[in-house]
Amino acid sequence: MRSQPTCRLAVVKIASRCNLNCNYCYMYNLGDRTALAQPKVMPDAIIDATVDRSMEHAAERGLKQFRFVFHGGEPLMAGAGKFRRLIEAARRRGEEFGVTPDFSIQTNGVLLTEEWCSRLAEWRVRVGVSLDGPKAVNDRRRVTHAGRGSYDDVIAGWERAKASGLRPGILTVIDPTSAPVEAYSHLCALGPGSVDFLLSDANYERRPPGDPVDTLQADWLLEIFRLWRAEPAPPFRVRMFEQIIATTLGLTYRNDAMGEGENEIVVIETDGEVGPVDTLRAALPGASRTGFNVLRNALADALDHPLLRQYHGANDALCATCRACPINRICGGGYLSHRYSAERDFDNPSVYCNDLTKLVTTVRRAALEILPEEALRQGELAHWSTAEVIAARGAALAGATIARAQ
Ligand code: SF4
Ligand code: SF4
Structure with missing residues (x-):
């Protein structure tokens, strides 16, 4: 609620x-x-x-x-x-x-x-x-x-x-x-x-x-x-x-x-x-x-x-792509006005999605580098690269599509 x-x-x-x-x-x-x-x-x-x-x-x-x-x-x-x-x-x-x-x-x-x-x-x-x-x-x-x-x-x-x-x-x-x-x-x-x-x-x-x-x-x-x-x-x-x-x-x-x-x-x-x-x-x-x-x-x-x-509620009401994105808690789908399209209103990832993916993964990686291995293990914090985030997002989206199609 x-x-x-x-x-x-x-x-x-x-x-x-x-x-x-x-x-x-x-x-x-x-x-x-x-x-x-x-x-x-x-x-x-x-x-x-x-x-x-x-x-x-x-x-x-x-x-x-x-x-x-x-x-x-x-x-x-x-x-x-x-x-x-x-x-x-x-x-x-x-x-x-x-x-x-x-x-x-x-x-x-x-x-x-x-x-x-x-x-x-x-x-x-x-x-x-x-x-x-x-x-x-x-x-x-x-x-x-x-x-x-x-x-x-x-x-x-x-x-x-x-x-x-x-x-x-x-x-x-x-x-x-x-x-x-x-x-x-x-x-x-x-x-x-x-x-x-x-x-x-x-x-x-x-x-x-x-x-x-x-x-x-x-x-x-x-x-x-x-x-x-x-x-x-x-x-x-x-x-x-x-x-x-x-x-x-x-x-x-x-x-x-x-x-x-x-x-x-x-x-x-x-x-x-x-x-x-x-x-x-x-x-x-x-x-x-x-x-x-x-x-x-x-x-x-x-x-x-x-x-x-x-x-x-813009950072919680995300489009399907953002919901499938492993860094959505950090990115939040970007600024609401950057999501707008005439076809889908605000139901899109940010038009800066590629930039945000690269920015967040790179800065996140730098932040994780200062943590000891033990803290990373306990927090289940993986070192994702930008390519890994894009691949994980694609896989999650494909899974969601199959699940919806069945
Ligand atoms: S990086 Fe792109 S897909 Fe991921 S939450 Fe941000 S806007 Fe959405
Ligand atoms: S023109 Fe617009 S952006 Fe420039 S100072 Fe004035 S309010 Fe700000």
Whole structure:
């Protein structure tokens, strides 16, 4: 039986417009028009209702912590007053409900003035900056509305953030045509606290570049992994690698792009609509609309919407191929939006399946190498190669087909 759906993290779209116009942006440039029909900035009444519904939900579910992620568009375009309102209300209401809120922001970094940095530090908001690599790489895709590269402005904001004592993380949409060694050196020079690598928005209708049998993304990431792993101490955390290692070793590590367990996240738009992650719009324009709104509905009501149920259970409701896959507990079938095809909806392995197979088996193998033989025996942890995983998956699928046919 499905457990009570829970939300531990609200992505708050506090502003719906952006000062950049990145050419891969799912908000504005992949066909979906939802953001442009939204209020530019979240009205105060929606901020208050967002806090109230979130804290009520956390208390109902017995959660001690609840995370708000300021998101956009570019969230800093909302202005400091909106941030202060949400943070103060969440801390006040959190005290009433016995829930501790925490806060982070995902920004493109261009508007990170000294004033913003000191406010974010004072409010204890963790900062993530989106940057796709060295200048030449970043500026191919992350551009202003006039088409100018954003790198110089982002780095100026980054330096101000570091000078203010913040240690931001970096979010990078990988460009597998770029040089991973340069990307790694660039990251080391910037000194982020953590790096999140994302696979670009793609699905069976909008395929990633390269031949489907290629593993360009995995090869790029594995070069980064090789360098990262060779360090005496990792210079920054990498969620993707940590997650594969942790789940290989039987630990729990929550993330909606991989792994197992529920995706306990909702997105709240500037008009108060509650939906699943809005990257689903990259697959299906309008897909994130639910009609539930923090002004009228409890978060639990929205969580019962079929789209949210599908997103929340995405790592457990796998297609036949993923169910037959021996690494599905680690991979989780990949990100839901990467599974979409017009013919089968989300009932597919990730369009990045070949990359994920290679990435997971290689990082998993490296994690197992540090374990003594006895631990491997006790945990029944075999050293599978990528080819062995593909063969085991094929054999299991064939068995399932025969079993169904009989
Ligand atoms: S900074 Fe983010 S929201 Fe703005 S255009 Fe780029 S990807 Fe889209
Ligand atoms: S590696 Fe491919 S088949 Fe295996 S769980 Fe991931 S997406 Fe599914």
